[in-house]
Amino acid sequence: MFARGSWKWVYALPSAVVGLALLAVSSLWGVLALAVSGFVLWFHRDPERTPPHEGVASPADGKVSVIREEDGRVRVGVFMNVTDVHVNRAPLDGTVEAVSHRSGGHRPAFDKESHHNERVRIDCGEFEVVLIAGAFARRIHPYVEAGDELERGDRIGHISFGSRADVLLPREYDRGDVVVEEGEKVAAGETVLARRDGRRVEQPLRVE
Known part of the structure; x- marks a missing residue:
């Protein structure tokens, strides 16, 4: 597929x-x-995934590259390598409130200057997903629009030849609820990034 x-x-x-x-x-x-x-x-492959029953699922395949707190919320970013699946998925159930595009540069997504890069922000109220273009990415393709109802693991977009997907966790999540570490390999729509009890469990990781 x-x-x-x-x-x-x-x-x-x-x-x-x-x-x-x-x-x-x-x-x-x-x-x-x-x-x-x-x-x-x-x-541009798009394999099927089995979403978890709880917790915040990863929005992308790749390696966790960012875990930080900003304005009282936690951001977790996943860097997608060229060999990773680049279809992005919803981390939680929710309703899309807005989808916005911001033009920008194309610095490597792991670069600290990548906050100036082109991006698409998918605002679901309690949480946000930000799709960020990288050095080779030239098109971000969101699949959703305002009013769409999402379930955890639903496809929400794709970045052609790029690069990073961030999720801004709901406010009730704190740093202690994050159950992954920087550099850890994760799978879109399957790997749990955070859960309210902060309990880390063994998570299988498929390679496709």
Whole structure:
């Protein structure tokens, strides 16, 4: 299964067309171009996930890169490597109140200057998810709009070739409720980032 939207073919088709044309001239360059097209489609894969029954689920595949408190709330950010699934998911049940886009730069998402990067903010009242473009990301594709009802684990967007997804936890969560550490590998819609009792449990991690 692939991430929704016809835009993924815009990324994959040019190299596929070039690859087919090059096959008549050079099998090596033709195969390489077709391999690039195949990689682009693989990058936009969208496997099924089984959300947890409680807690705040990770909005992205990748490694936890940010855990900090700001304005009395806790932010947890997940950096997506190029090999990770880039479909983002809802961390909790809720209603989308607003979806806003902010233009910006394309610094590496792990850079401290990445707070100036392009981003899409999905405000669900009690919590927020922020999709942040990185050095190679050029398009953020939100799937939701104001008024949409979400369940934990629902697909909410996709970042093409990028990069980081943050969740701003509900105010009742504090730093002690976070059950992951920076550098820890997590899976979108499955790994629990925080729970109210702060109880850490063994969580299986799939690689897709």
